[in-house]
Amino acid sequence: MTGPGRRLALFAPMGLLIAAFVLSVAGLLWSSATRGGIGLYVELLSDPGILRVLWRTVWIAVATTAACALLGYPLALFLARSPRRNLWLLLVISPWLVSIVVRTFGWVVLLGNRGVVNTALRDWGLIDAPVRVLFTPWAVLIGLVHVFLPFMVIAILSSLLLQDRRLEEAGRILGGTRWQTFRRVTLPLSLPGVVGGSSLVLLMSAGAIVTPLLLGGLRDRMLGTQIYTEVFQVFNFERATAMAVILLVVALVLVAPLRLLEARVRRRLEGA
Template sequence: MSDVAAMRGPIRWLDRSGLGLLSPALLVLLAVFVAPLLFLVPTSLHPYVPGQGIGPEWTLKNYTDILGDAFYLQIIGRTLALGLIVVAATLVIGYPLAYFLARTRSPLRPWLIILVVFPLLLNLVVRSFGWIVLLANRGLINDWLISAGMIDKPIKLLFNFTGLLIGLSHIFLPFMVLVLIGTIQNIPRDVENAALTLGATRREVFTKVTLPLSLPGVLSGSILVFVLTISALVTPRLLGGPTYQVMSTLIFDEFLKILNWPRGAAMAFILTAIVLLLVWASGKLTAYLATSR
């Protein structure tokens, strides 16, 4: 009986804190996501010996080499810049579309939302190859521009930053739109109507009421798209080619082509640290926006 009584305290605490309900999901996350990363920690702290594999010594050289090498810093900067620009592109395109879908009362609204979601039902490789057909030097876009007399020779749209930006913006646009639709729908129409009643114009209602209240959704969608962009592998490999590298493709090459697992593990942890820092900062900013209203 004493053992049962001793267990009641922790059980009650789990019930009150909600961890009792969350514990199965937490265990799955720990087993599927955290445990594999922890197994890579020792790997990243060993040197790579050409012709032999992972050396027995312990060192931070993999991290110092990456963070002190201009080549790797350029790849990191390119990856972060790509993520930010894709976020900006999806936000500029996605916010008006999400606002229309959230506010329209058209009977076609469900079908329009299906059109937004439909690209997610297609295989990622198929969508990437579709963009190759469109963006190639003799692809549909260049052929149309040449036939229209707008250009004399094909514009390089593949295997560079432009191709990656177009392809990733198209692929991750539905995520931004879906997040923003839910956020804008939760903004009470009475608040906007009250502002109109008090003499505000439609533009002032949007800039001073709707947009500020939708900022948490904008932030959530931006973080989601940014994280997906900097960690994407298939599309950067197909649209960027073997020469235009970002962090994900470089990590892939380190593991499976060069077989330098220690350096690949170190690069993976650097990318993970960037993502975790970004998520932490977004959480702080979201909390600040919620308390400053």
């Protein structure tokens, strides 16, 4: 196979993915414009209930991303420096071998009023009545962090592994402490991985359905679960389509600053 033919064969799967994405988004926008129109968007965005769902979606997605970054960076740094990296990495990604429904239901067992956590706290005499965690936004946050943390760890780990360790050694030789070397060398060089992982987690958590549905219930809904309800329970496809467009716009608005930050960081690193 010649050079151009080989490149075409390599880019064909990517072209199919891009075409499928563009066509699906175009179909979504077309359906939204022909079925509901602007009036439906005005109705949704003036509904206090939908605005509460939208706000809940935004803050849970942002909080999930921040928690995954804070927890994932030390873990990724440990993996990058560990001589048994492959073993620890296998443990990190092992939850992917279990269905997300099973993993999320495990938190239902742990956080319920008669779950493991409340039972243990009562047995130890720390509480008299069960602490309500299940079916709250905090339960959703815990579940989403558990589900999406491996994505953040792998994104940061890939960036750390690409670093030249001699740069850190040079920083130490020039008199820098471990913290100074980390702050001025390791952290800046790994920022593309942090930003990339944050973008991925932010997008996935904003559109999550299974975890918010099982841990948040029908009262503390996110936009993804609201769309699920409109499609499979109310059968209101017009509202579901409009909500899907709103979710797409919100996700783009949330992730745009991260992509701009990543581009700026890469320019500074390339110019350094």
